[in-house]
Amino acid sequence: MSIAYGHNSASGLSPVPFYRPRRLRRTPALRRLTAETRVSAANLVQPLFLREGLKEPREISSMPGVYQHTRDTLRKAAVEAVDKGVGALMLFGIPEHKDPQGSGAVDPDGILQTALRDVSEEVGDATVVIGDINLDEYTDHGHTGVLDADGDVDNDASIELYAQAALVQAEAGAQVVAPSGMMDGQVRRIREALDAAGHQSVAILGYSAKYASHYYGPFRDAVESTLTGDRKGYQQYPGNIRESLREVDLDLAEGADMVMVKPALAYLDILSMIAGHVDVPVAAYQVSGEYSMIEAAAAKGWIDRDNVIRESLTSIHRAGASQIITYWAAEFADSLDR
């Protein structure tokens, strides 16, 4: 099109490059001016873990730099992340005792509810506090729901428990709840329960397009989960594309306020598609395995850690994520010019 217009020599070839895209890449100031997308601290969500009964914070062996917190250090980590400018905190609880029903998830004094209460009290007005709704941290079999007589995850019984979990989390101060169990109808059941209890203003972030990914491996260490079997019966097959549209549409019809694609880097095509498909905020979760791979390669001196982190987050943002959940949220927010 316009590239050929009027600038060629008689031979049809310009003697020197006439178009020079490099002009705009020449100086840091020009590059800064012309950057199309840029991650900002406010877009970043910091996951934090509170472990019941812990005396000292414990580093997660497969996620160097990420900790299971005590109540005391959780408060400090929350304040630090907020001071660095992150947009939200996403809290996870690890109970001391797990059981087949995952009863810690629905206990008003359960560990996640304690975390939500503590963090809301400490920084609730200065940030957005998000609770993960699931049972896998609380069940001894490690599945995201309760099992039926055949050992399959019982969808409808599980979403009743999610609804109860949403209520105790809302009571404890969650401003957003994020159901991650991939049970059918979970968003609707949670919305109904929240509304019926007067929690109309608590928002739902659906883990809408959540794949059965092996990138979640280190998270299992983080929450001390030993899974019997796998999650392929409820999380999505990595090769599927259209199924994500269906999941996202269902979540929106059921009342989700925001949707999520998870994992992030290996699913940028899905993220880009969903971002073009919906009119709500689209989040992406840069999951534990994504974190650990970069940390491990950096520890070996094989990659430039900080720049690879920056590139990965920029790419996730460019692909269409308006919010990014990342274990580097606070550190990265701190490195940005605000």
Ligand code: PBG
């Ligand atoms: C469910 C949940 C998981 C993650 C976030 N919420 C685990 C799973 O679904 O298997 C994974 C996050 C990560 O890998 O960083 N409670």
